[in-house]
């Protein structure tokens with residue numbers, strides 16, 4: 001037997017429990033080195049398949065440890081011809097049904113702006129030098145494209161090196177998989193869960209903030225997995241809605257995340273929202289002027305899913321009415337209807353708006369709703385009236401009842417606040433900030 005293969009076997013035996021080693025690895029027979037490929041022979045198709053799905057990355061890692069270079073592994077059974085099998089192996093690697101990668105999320109359709117440039121660059125760097133910046137920790141609010149970037153990293157790595165095993169998983173699926181495995185109550189299934197995750201060259205882990213939703217054991221399992229992959233310089237990319245120090249997880253786990261690279265993605269800025277709209281519009285052949293895109297982007301301050309929702313509405317409308325062209329007025333009308341549904345769906349009540357105004361202006365509820373004409377109370381009171389009317393679409397008569405006042409006082413209050421915000425930017429900002437919170441939270 002080739003001397004180096006013996007050393008490789010010894011290296012693999014350190015990573016795999018003895019029972020699995022003797023059942024699956026020891027029966028493999030070394031055949032030959034050829035370019036950057038090691039050819040092995042398996043005594044049966046069963047063993048060959050099992051090794052291919054579970055142990056290839058262990059063999060590749062051991063090869064790297066011993067030989068100091070990256071080799072691919074080809075396994076044949078005695079009865080197979082090498083050309084046929086090699087094709088098979090390559091095919092199964094390309095299929096990679098376990099990876100859960102979404103082929104639509106790629107770098108080339110990820111739009112960048114100042115809000116995400118650092119994260120985008122970090123993601124590309126990880127593809128160029130996997131394992132160097134470990135882990136890459138991406139964080140940012142809802143819908144800013146964290147998941148998209150995780151998949152783009154995975155897809156690009158697979159494109160560069162189809163042999164690599166890449167796995168995308170979010171913490172809820174990981175948790176469910178783990179709980180399901182534990183419930184089976186047998187050591188073999190737990191062992192095979194571990195081996196499967198340990199076999200990945202790249203782990204893309206989404207929504208880590210939810211990892212504490214299950215049993216304590218899940219965090220321990222993830223901690224062990226993280227260390228296993230990290231020690232072997234396998235790339236780990238984690239996405240979250242908050243910086244790592246704010247995660248509701250054990251300190252020892254959080255401390256692991258600061259080793260690598262952290263990049264935050266901010267809410268989409270106006271330019272990015274416009275570009276996203278422009279791309280979606282052209283994808284569905286909906287012509288739109290720059291001013292219309294601007295009009296929409298200004299009103300779409302929420303996450304990108306709201307934006308996608310509007311495009312879907314337009315596409316459906318076009319299809320339903322078999323319109324070749326949608327006029328800009330019609331597009332605005334459809335978009336306005338969607339803005340309204342978004343608000344209704346979110347269900348902010350007048351009471352919640354009152355609380356929000358009190359909180360932001362430091363005025364007590366009794367003063368906001370009271371009769372006092374003190375200068376500190378008037379602008380917040382009028383602001384609240386305008387929000388109730390323009391954002392929640394509460395009728396003026398009802399607003400009058402809330403403030404124990406007349407319909408005309410409400411009209412006066414709303415007009416006064418409109419004048420005020422036109423001349424005092426701090427009130428304009430506050431109005432938009434609360435409006436945004438109501439519309440998109």
Ligand SMILES: Nc1ncnc2c1ncn2[C@@H]1O[C@H](COP(=O)(O)OP(=O)(O)OP(=O)(O)O)[C@@H](O)[C@H]1O
Pocket residue numbers: 105109110111112116140141142143144145146147148149241276304305308
């Ligand atoms: N910069 C971007 N370029 C292109 N598409 C984007 C961008 N940002 C977001 N999207 C699209 O918006 C949708 C939502 O993005 P994604 O799911 O990646 O957000 P997320 O930050 O992971 O959100 P969550 O925190 O809810 O998981 C996806 O369809 C994604 O392709």
